[in-house]
């Protein structure tokens with residue numbers, strides 16, 4: 179493992195390294211977004227360069243697309259790939275059923291579409307993202323700019339009848355301006371603290387006009403790979419009901435920084 183990484187980056191790297199071992203020649207792979215997913219893209223790029231692995235990557239953001247191209251992964255659109263063998267992505271929270279909150283990086287819409295179009299979704303993470311109940315991390319809701327304040331008011335009205343601990347909402351900003359997603363939309367973050375019924379909330383939020391998607395990923399994730407700074411990884415598979423522990427070993431000269439040259 180590269181020695182000069184911070185402990186948190188070592189943990190993310192360990193999870194990412196283990197996850198790319200799932201990739202086989204010829205696969206169509208969904209490429210997630212965020213700092214953990216970026217490690218995965220780098221590790222995958224290394225396999226493409228060193229093993230001549232032939233695969234097609236479908237990125238979930240322009241950031242990931244740029245990185246994937248830089249490290250030598252062939253990038254295609256979801257419409258070109260049509261269906262994916264696997265998607266590997268990070269998460270902001272995961273619970274014991276492997277339900278997720280995603281969208282901290284603002285890419286939840288493409289991430290949900292791509293993950294749903296995959297035979298399996300694998301989440302890579304460090305241990306800090308594990309929770310008993312979702313909701314500590316603000317829940318992102320993507321809304322179209324037209325009438326966004328009305329959509330936000332409708333979301334707040336809906337939350338009055340929901341089993342949640344907090345009901346504050348904030349428009350995500352980029353400096354003093356609204357943060358704009360790759361699809362040109364805004365994000366309203368819901369500060370719920372604890373979500374009693376995530377499945378119900380995920381469904382009703384998407385019924386509000388102007389809401390495009392929310393960051394609750396229910397019954398989408400198949401496997402979570404939790405990395406530790408010491409290279410230990412735990413693999414939890416919700417379908418098999420299995421938990422396994424492994425040690426990831428890395429070559430000291432791992433050339434995963436091709437994009438940083």
Ligand code: 5RP
Nearest residue numbers: 212213214268281282283285
């Ligand atoms: C982006 C996401 C990310 O996967 C999530 O925010 C985790 O990011 P990181 O790996 O940087 O902690 O959902 O929209």
